[in-house]
């Protein structure tokens with residue numbers, strides 16, 4: 001049984017979905033039966049299929065067609081943290097449902113790529129954050145970060161919170177889609193020495209969002225040996 005992975009990020013919109021898609025495409029091509037999950041999703045509901053756009057994208061990447069109640073147990077039709085959605089919509093996030101869905105999905109696949117919500121301290125309940133959820137799911141985290149100036153601060157904060165919650169970190173993936181960011185070589189050097197976390201690679205701006213093109217880009221740029229170790 002391979003370890004499942006929780007793909008978190010330094011913020012919302014850093015590329016968690018894009019990176020999960022790319023990782024999923026390559027892992028599937030390796031002959032691994034990889035499933036996907038997004039415990040909570042929020043935003044405008046898609047007209048057909050899964051409500052969450054993220055789920056539509058990541059499930060397509062690995063060709064998973066698991067039932068929505070497993071792959072995305074809770075959907076909030078407003079763009080907000082689960083905590084804020086709860087307060088606004090009066091629908092309480094149900095952690096036990098997430099954990100049981102994750103367990104069921106884990107039995108259906110070799111491993112699960114779980115896309116997180118927002119960043120590491122996105123609140124789900126009072127005093128219960130994404131960190132608490134990862135901890136209860138008992139899986140390591142992958143941190144997606146960007147190359148834009150400001151990323152060093154966000155990355156250190158994310159790593160430190162994982163350390164506080166004793167969440168193992170598989171590595172950092174730099175989503176280098178900002179044209180005016182740090183040079184990747186320098187950023188990789190500094191992340192390594194500042195955080196002691198391995199940098200698994202960096203992904204350039206993706207122009208061609210097809211599985212074939214994603215396969216090439218991710219296979220070439222990400223250290224899958226380390227990721228799946």
Ligand SMILES: Nc1ncnc2c1ncn2[C@@H]1O[C@H](COP(=O)(O)OP(=O)(O)O)[C@@H](O)[C@H]1O
Nearest residue numbers: 009012013014015016017018177203204205206
């Ligand atoms: N490597 C990339 N190349 C091109 N565009 C990207 C890349 N990564 C992210 N984006 C853009 O940024 C947006 C946010 O990325 P997404 O993966 O949805 O972030 P998150 O899941 O962390 O909220 C995407 O919709 C896309 O437009």
Ligand SMILES: [Mg+2]
Nearest residue numbers: 016017054115
């Ligand atoms: Mg996303």
